[in-house]
Amino acid sequence: MGIIERIKEIEAEMARTQKNKATEYHLGQLKAKIAKLRTQLLEPPKGASGGGEGFEVTKYGHGRVALIGFPSVGKSTLLTMLTGTHSEAASYEFTTLTCIPGVIHYNDTKIQLLDLPGIIEGASEGKGRGRQVIAVAKSSDLVLMVLDASKSEGHRQILTKELEAVGLRLNKKPPQIYFKKKKTGGISFNTTAPLTHIDEKLCYQILHEYKIHNAEVLFRENATVDDFIDVIEGNRKYIKCVYVYNKIDVVGIDDVDRLARQPNSIVISCNLKARYQMLKPQLALLNLDRLLARMWDEMGLVRVYSKPQGQQPDFDEPFVLSSDRGGCTVEDFCNHVHRTLVKDMKYALVWGTSARHNPQNCGLSQHLEDEDVVQVVKKKERDEGGRGRFKSHSNAPARIADREKKAPLKQ
Numbered sequence: 001m002g003i004i005e006r007i008k009e010i011e012a013e014m015a016r017t018q019k020n021k022a023t024e025y026h027l028g029q030l031k032a033k034i035a036k037l038r039t040q041l042l043e044p045p046k047g048a049s050g051g052g053e054g055f056e057v058t059k060y061g062h063g064r065v066a067l068i069g070f071p072s073v074g075k076s077t078l079l080t081m082l083t084g085t086h087s088e089a090a091s092y093e094f095t096t097l098t099c100i101p102g103v104i105h106y107n108d109t110k111i112q113l114l115d116l117p118g119i120i121e122g123a124s125e126g127k128g129r130g131r132q133v134i135a136v137a138k139s140s141d142l143v144l145m146v147l148d149a150s151k152s153e154g155h156r157q158i159l160t161k162e163l164e165a166v167g168l169r170l171n172k173k174p175p176q177i178y179f180k181k182k183k184t185g186g187i188s189f190n191t192t193a194p195l196t197h198i199d200e201k202l203c204y205q206i207l208h209e210y211k212i213h214n215a216e217v218l219f220r221e222n223a224t225v226d227d228f229i230d231v232i233e234g235n236r237k238y239i240k241c242v243y244v245y246n247k248i249d250v251v252g253i254d255d256v257d258r259l260a261r262q263p264n265s266i267v268i269s270c271n272l273k274a275r276y277q278m279l280k281p282q283l284a285l286l287n288l289d290r291l292l293a294r295m296w297d298e299m300g301l302v303r304v305y306s307k308p309q310g311q312q313p314d315f316d317e318p319f320v321l322s323s324d325r326g327g328c329t330v331e332d333f334c335n336h337v338h339r340t341l342v343k344d345m346k347y348a349l350v351w352g353t354s355a356r357h358n359p360q361n362c363g364l365s366q367h368l369e370d371e372d373v374v375q376v377v378k379k380k381e382r383d384e385g386g387r388g389r390f391k392s393h394s395n396a397p398a399r400i401a402d403r404e405k406k407a408p409l410k411q
């Protein structure tokens with residue numbers, strides 16, 4: 001029997017089994033069995049070199065966003081509108097057969113947007129080009145799940161399940177469970193939170209299923225069996241996802257309203273422009289501006305402007321940091337500027353929302369916020385500073401000037 005058939009069989013057994021206190025342990029074990037099989041499914045077949053042809057596209061810019069969805073929901077149309085890179089769009093399914101990259105220029109940052117072939121139910125098991133598409137989703141910082149507002153609402157659930165089946169966790173934080181395998185000593189089980197979904201015995205059974213007999217386990221929150229399995233598997237990818245309902249031009253206003261209220265969702269149309277531009281210019285916005293703003297917020301990018309000593313900051317070229325990837329402390333900023341800067345820094349002067357007063361004298365561990373200005377004072381330099389307003393088109397200087405009135409700049 002193949003792996004997929006075995007998964008199906010266990011799923012069927014789980015569906016047959018009534019959920020109650022008596023079956024809880026058995027169900028937990030079945031869940032662990034499925035998780036193990038799914039992991040096996042993801043491993044490239046033995047002897048295969050490099051895993052066949054994927055959609056390797058070089059990373060570019062300050063972050064990567066993947067367009068995932070069923071065929072013909074408008075992914076390519078959206079890529080073309082947001083990036084200006086042409087990606088073939090047509091009314092038939094599977095128009096796009098490979099990965100097409102484009103670049104969004106927004107807030108002085110560059111974001112790579114990837115158009116992908118449509119995926120279908122069963123993608124996680126290898127149907128269509130599902131596996132390759134999902135691999136690209138895994139390599140992204142944000143997934144835009146594109147849905148057709150006029151189609152079944154079940155699509156959202158089906159796609160989410162497909163991504164979860166291969167270890168993606170959308171809009172979730174990693175479970176607060178400490179887990180460490182040991183060589184000896186048996187299993188030590190501890191918890192700092194009351195557990196209502198799992199108990200010590202069930203944990204032992206799941207670990208037994210994984211043939212783990214020595215380990216340290218500490219639950220720091222009321223986690224579930226699925227959370228515990230995720231931690232044992234250790235290969236989960238926690239990623240943000242925005243559900244984008246496209247084609248709202250073809251559904252009624254009540255539907256638009258309902259979809260817009262779904263969690264992590266936004267409604268758009270790539271067609272309103274053509275239809276209404278002559279009548280109502282405001283509709284020409286298509287809500288794509290909101291989509292861009294939302295996308296940018298979700299990416300958690302932090303722009304930091306560097307201020308050379310005695311000069312105006314450079315507001316045209318921010319250093320772009322990210323709290324999710326690489327971090328956004330003064331140290332991370334220094335590493336972006338030059339690899340020896342951390343070593344040479346005496347302290348940093350920081351203007352902006354992260355500073356308690358402007359400027360604040362900061363060390364390497366200071367967390368920077370979007371549009372902060374940083375001047376690194378080196379060990380051998382005399383701190384002369386440079387009083388004065390920053391000239392620029394960015395709104396950072398205006399805000400900083402505003403602060404200055406309240407707490408005058410000293411540097």
Ligand SMILES: Nc1nc2c(ncn2[C@@H]2O[C@H](COP(=O)(O)OP(=O)(O)OP(=O)(O)O)[C@@H](O)[C@H]2O)c(=O)[nH]1
Binds near residue numbers: 096116247270272
């Ligand atoms: N009414 C309406 N049609 C749209 C909208 N966006 C795209 N379409 C149409 O939907 C069809 C499919 O668009 P594509 O951009 O090819 O969709 P896709 O998701 O890239 O499709 P595949 O590459 O085949 O997976 C095309 O005929 C588009 O013109 C929209 O907002 N409203």
Ligand SMILES: [K+]
Binds near residue numbers: 071089094095
């Ligand atoms: K299409």
Ligand SMILES: [Mg+2]
Binds near residue numbers: 077088095096
């Ligand atoms: Mg397409």
